[in-house]
Amino acid sequence: MAQGVRDAMAWRYGSDKNPAKPLARRLLRTSASVRGALRRAEKRQAAGERLSESELWILDNCRLLRSANREAHEAVKSFRKLPSVFSPQNESVLTPRAYMVALGFLKAVDFQYHQQDLALYLEGIQQVESLQVKELWALKPALQLGMLEQIAADAEEGAENGNRPTQKSAGAESRASGRVRNVISSLRALGEDNWKEFFEDHSATERVLREDPSGTYPLMDYDSRDLYRRAVEEFASQSLFSEEEVARTAVLLARRAKAHAKRHDSRMSARRADLGYYLIAEGSRLLKRRLGCRPPLMAKLRQMILDWPEIYYIVGVELTTIGLVFVLLRSLGIAIPLIPGLLLLIPASHAAVGLVNRLTTFLIPPRRLPKLDFSEGVPPD
Incomplete structure (x- = not known):
């Protein structure tokens, strides 16, 4: 948790129309490196050459690597509108904050992923700055990208040391293969975890929405709760308020309606005391006015x-x-x-x-x- 707090406090924010471009280029380089490592290992295996431990791990888990690479490629476009911070490696380049969270966590745990460790790290991050709904969903592909980058680097190191077998290079190869083994195990665990449950447990917006005065929101199914969260995202994008503040304003309006409920019109009063009235129904106009929303032309x-x-x-x-x-x-x-x-x-x-x-x-x-x-x-x- 403490590491998460330190990392979040070190961030410097910036504005970029498309901070995902540098990330997309990194993903292309990483994909090329992983594919190259696979081709080299397959060629060496076909030629009967000795393979390094790193190459053996990569060959045995080629499907997992290709699947993670495909998921990361599909998700990187969604990083375009996420908040961005300056990268510590290159302070002139803006990087999506979600990727910085993923990379900071992986380095803190030496690329040995466990979801409970990620939960503690996120708790520290969100003590400083709450993450948006889209950022939490972007964490999985961001973690996949960070892991693939490490695998690509270790595979190249393992191959180089395997080609010149000295006592020193043997030790380096052993360390590289150990890291590849750990990262691949982490990549598999990442895909097996329940991300819907993790997302709802660690979303600041979700915690506020569960304060629905009518008590209906926690009883809805996941897709319906997601409908409310998307409405919060939309209103936040059209105003100067954060997603958490938008959700809190909607809850406040519902509480006031419940406090001023009229006995002779109990049905309408109950409707106005429901959170959904302000997020996806007629009450959204009142919420938009309260937030000062400026919707796009469409x-x-x-x-x-x-x-x-x-x-x-x-x-x-x-x-x-x-x-x-x-x-x-x-x-x-x-x-x-x-x-x-x-x-x-x-x-x-x-x-x-x-x-x-x-x-x-x-x-x-x-x-x-x-x-x-x-x-x-x-x-x-």
């Missing part, structure tokens, strides 16, 4: 459609119909558009309805409804 357009659905649909169909008729008449070169225009209204209106429906499904994707978790049975109450 979000504003979606909200306008939801606010005036009848006007959007009717006017949209009419304007699209008129536009289609006009385009068809112009293409036919008809000078007197009245009668041909009337004849084209019916097919054009059908086409317009289809176009507006397609546009609507594009602008307003289907929303998942929250649900309670009854996987262990329905409670008696």
